[in-house]
Amino acid sequence: MPVVPQVDIFIPCFVDQLYPHTALNMVKVLEKLGCQVHYNPAQTCCGQPAYNAGYKRESRDIATKFLADFPTPPATAEARYVVSPSASCVGMVRNSYAHLFAGSPELPHCQGVQRRTYELTEFLADVLNVSVIPGAALAGSYTYHDSCSALRECGIREAPRRLLDGVAGLSRLEMAETTTCCGFGGTFAVKFEAISVAMAQQKVEHALATGADYIVSTDVSCLMHLEAYIRREKLAIKTMHIADVLASGW
Incomplete structure (x- = not known):
């Protein structure tokens, strides 16, 4: 049987509050391509607004919650990806989290989340190897x-x-x-x-x-x-x- 890609979606603040249809359309596309989509309703923010404003301690608190909301699956489990319709938030997780958790006990988990976090289009192109969405x-x-x-x-x-x-x-x-x-x-x-x-x-x-x-x-x-x-x-x-x-x- 073909492996069904397991996707945890992260919906950023802007999308959640102002453009919810964009989040629904991302789910629509992912499911059309055979992904099993999961949504954790406890998720909030990646911490970027606080980080960019210089509130590093507060942003680390938010980032710690983000890591808890997207736990790394066991090594024996099938691959599970975090996908977001925002390169801005993905960039925050992929780059700034390395500074927030440098030298901390959370760093290994952080690195695991970083490795499996993708912006929507790079996930479609680089992981699913898709260049055309049927019917689009x-x-x-x-x-x-x-x-x-x-x-x-x-x-x-x-x-x-x-x-x-x-x-x-x-x-x-x-x-x-x-x-x-x-x-x-x-x-x-x-x-x-x-x-x-x-x-x-x-x-x-x-x-x-x-x-x-x-x-x-x-x-x-x-x-x-x-x-x-x-x-x-x-x-x-x-x-x-x-x-x-x-x-x-x-």
């Missing part, structure tokens, strides 16, 4: 925004584009400076509002110049920031998380 269809064109966390913390670039290029009816139009930050940056958008808005404006203008219908990314935090600028200026372009695109048409 969306009419129009898209331009892709490389989030800082996806590109710089997780090394994700080709997998999202390959998956999106496999969506029937959808064509890609690359924008200028696609790897430049959108200006969100968590608390950066609060502390440096004017700079943050100017960066969003630049990103949206690059997207509009392509003539694309959609801006697509792996991170709802970036998309939320860009969508706010788009709505304020009443611009003719939409934002979509990649999970919502891959779940379209079926």
